[in-house]
Amino acid sequence: MVRPGGRSARVQASVHTAVRELASEVGRDALTVPLVAQRAGVTPSTIYRRWGDLQELLSDVAVERLRPDTTPGDHGTLSSDLTSWAEQFLDEMASPTGRAYIRDALLGDPDGGNAGQCSAYAAEQIDVILTRATRRGERTPDAESVIDQVVAPMMYRILFRPDGLDAAYARRLVAGVLRGV
Amino acid sequence: MVRPGGRSARVQASVHTAVRELASEVGRDALTVPLVAQRAGVTPSTIYRRWGDLQELLSDVAVERLRPDTTPGDHGTLSSDLTSWAEQFLDEMASPTGRAYIRDALLGDPDGGNAGQCSAYAAEQIDVILTRATRRGERTPDAESVIDQVVAPMMYRILFRPDGLDAAYARRLVAGVLRGV
DNA sequence: GTCTTAACGCAATCTGTTTGCGTTAAGTCG
DNA sequence: CGACTTAACGCAAACAGATTGCGTTAAGAC
Numbered sequence: 001m002v003r004p005g006g007r008s009a010r011v012q013a014s015v016h017t018a019v020r021e022l023a024s025e026v027g028r029d030a031l032t033v034p035l036v037a038q039r040a041g042v043t044p045s046t047i048y049r050r051w052g053d054l055q056e057l058l059s060d061v062a063v064e065r066l067r068p069d070t071t072p073g074d075h076g077t078l079s080s081d082l083t084s085w086a087e088q089f090l091d092e093m094a095s096p097t098g099r100a101y102i103r104d105a106l107l108g109d110p111d112g113g114n115a116g117q118c119s120a121y122a123a124e125q126i127d128v129i130l131t132r133a134t135r136r137g138e139r140t141p142d143a144e145s146v147i148d149q150v151v152a153p154m155m156y157r158i159l160f161r162p163d164g165l166d167a168a169y170a171r172r173l174v175a176g177v178l179r180g181v
Numbered sequence: 182m183v184r185p186g187g188r189s190a191r192v193q194a195s196v197h198t199a200v201r202e203l204a205s206e207v208g209r210d211a212l213t214v215p216l217v218a219q220r221a222g223v224t225p226s227t228i229y230r231r232w233g234d235l236q237e238l239l240s241d242v243a244v245e246r247l248r249p250d251t252t253p254g255d256h257g258t259l260s261s262d263l264t265s266w267a268e269q270f271l272d273e274m275a276s277p278t279g280r281a282y283i284r285d286a287l288l289g290d291p292d293g294g295n296a297g298q299c300s301a302y303a304a305e306q307i308d309v310i311l312t313r314a315t316r317r318g319e320r321t322p323d324a325e326s327v328i329d330q331v332v333a334p335m336m337y338r339i340l341f342r343p344d345g346l347d348a349a350y351a352r353r354l355v356a357g358v359l360r361g362v
Numbered sequence: 363g364t365c366t367t368a369a370c371g372c373a374a375t376c377t378g379t380t381t382g383c384g385t386t387a388a389g390t391c392g
Numbered sequence: 393c394g395a396c397t398t399a400a401c402g403c404a405a406a407c408a409g410a411t412t413g414c415g416t417t418a419a420g421a422c
Contacts (some may be wrong), residue, residue, distance in 0.1 A: 006419055009368065034409065043371050048410070050369080068331060112343050119341040148334040148354070155341070156333035160300040162293050173329070187388055189400065215378065224402050229379070337414080 014048060016042040019061045028100055031058070039154050042174060055108030062104035063114045078133035078140055079178055086150055086170040089122070094158050094165045102158065122151050139181050149177040182279050195221040196228060200242045209281055212239070236289030243285035244295045253306050259314035259321055260359055263331070266310060267351040270303070271335050275346045280339055303332050330358040 018069035022031055033054050037044040049055040073180045074086045092098050105114050123143060130140045141149075157165055199221035203212055214235050241242040253266045273279050277316040286295050304324060309320045331354045338346055 007417085011370080032409065044410080045372080045412080046370055048412095053410085059404080103287065106284065106340060115341045119337075147337070149330060153329040153338035154332040155337050156300075156328070159287060159340075160296045160336070188386080189388080192401080213378070224404095225379080226381080226403080227401055234379085 011040070011050075015042060015057070016061055016064065019057065020065075032154070033057075033150055050095065053108070054106070056110075057108070058104040059106075060135045062101040063117050065101050065107060066118050067121055068125055073128050075077065078129070078136075078138045081129045082126075082150070082178070083171055083174045085125060086154070086174050087167045088164060089125075089151070090154050090167065090170045092157075093110070093154065093160065099158060099162065102155075113154065119147075123147060126151075139143035141177050141181050145180065146177055149180075150174055192221070192223055192227060196223060196238070197242055197245065200238065201246075214238075224274075228337070234289065236285070237291075238289070239285040239351045240287075240295045241250060244283040244298050245300050247280050249287060249302055249306055253310050255313065259310065259317075259319045262310045262314065263307075263327070263359070264352055266306060266337070267331055267355050268333070268348045270306075271339075271346060271348065271351045274335065275339050275343065280343065283336075283339065285324035300328075304328060307332075320362050322358050326361065327358055330361075331355055 012097070015036060018036045019031065022036060022039055026035075031054065033047050034044045036057070039046075047057060051060065072081060074141050075081050075084060093102060094176075105118055109115050126143050126146050130143055132147070133140045150170075153173055154165075154170065157169075187263045196217060199217045200212065203217060203220055207216075212235065214228050217235075217238070218228050221228075228238060232241065245326050253262060256262050256265060274283060283299070286299055307324050307327050309323060311327070314321045331351075334354055335346075335351065338350075
């Protein structure tokens with residue numbers, strides 16, 4: 001059991017910030033547990049006992065960074081809301097740092113919980129857009145269709161074919177799913 | 182430069198088989214470079230110099246295992262060809278071992294070459310199915326649409342939401358892409 | 363305030379990684 | 393075919409990160 005407050009919470013916070021700081025200072029590939037521990041003011045054994053290994057720690061941090069920090073913008077129509085969201089999503093996720101976070105999140109994730117959390121973030125954002133459109137009286141595809149036809153193709157190409165990805169591709173995907181309603 | 186034949190080829194082969202054997206004997210997570218080296222009759226430094234680290238080696242082996250060993254079956258119609266291929270693809274890839282291979286292939290892959298190879302395998306299989314259908318006189322979607330609307334959703338769910346995947350899902354995706362032609 | 367025990371720090375130990383150097387053999391050219 | 397160049401490999405030492413037993417601290421419960 002992980003105690004929620006006090007020293008445990010401080011350790012968790014300082015370790016997470018140590019990872020983020022060091023990642024931007026020395027680079028993602030130069031991170032080691034002893035290095036993170038030293039920066040966080042903690043001993044390596046604490047990190048190993050709590051996270052298991054470096055990959056699980058990086059996975060935790062990655063999920064934290066992949067959480068969207070704003071709600072999707074309201075541009076007046078479902079089409080424009082979904083298009084601009086998809087463009088922004090692709091732009092962030094296809095960047096080198098975005099891809100690194102995705103890989104980290106997938107990597108140190110024995111039970112699939114962290115990857116599922118990433119998917120849930122996207123699903124929430126899409127839900128916001130769709131319910132807003134419904135409230136306007138627009139006909140909308142269901143969230144699963146948007147995930148299958150917009151999110152999944154973008155993620156697939158980011159992971160497996162990272163060439164030739166641009167905003168136009170995101171727009172095509174959105175247009176495709178809206179054509180089906 | 183990697184010399185194509187002779188000793189280098191023997192080392193490559195024995196290391197790859199050592200990985201496969203040990204993975205099934207002691208489990209994927211218990212693999213270490215020294216362990217693989219001992220089984221392969223090689224010194225660890227040889228593996229480190231050639232592959233860099235364990236993850237890149239596992240990525241190479243994973244890509245090898247993910248290469249399809251048969252051409253897609255001919256069932257007389259595009260719909261049935263594509264459906265049975267997608268069902269089989271999902272079945273293989275969504276299994277625990279399939280997911281492990283996918284993760285390994287994505288993981289130790291600095292330049293994205295191995296992941297691109299996996300995607301190319303699927304694209305080849307789809308091309309076979311589509312050109313066969315064209316020769317029959319059927320109207321077909323283009324390969325990119327099949328990748329976006331069939332392969333990508335399956336892979337996305339395998340990686341990010343590994344629950345509730347079954348053959349019916351594959352059939353729905355195929356039906357969806359065929360509806361668009 | 364007292365008790366229980368999860369979480370942590372310390373330090374020794376273990377195991378995997380890295381590297382310099384000598385050797386082997388694949389590929390090349392006369 | 394024989395000599396030459398150098399990529400690839402083996403060996404072993406040095407290094408660094410991972411692991412673990414044990415004592416200590418402090419969070420949460422009563």
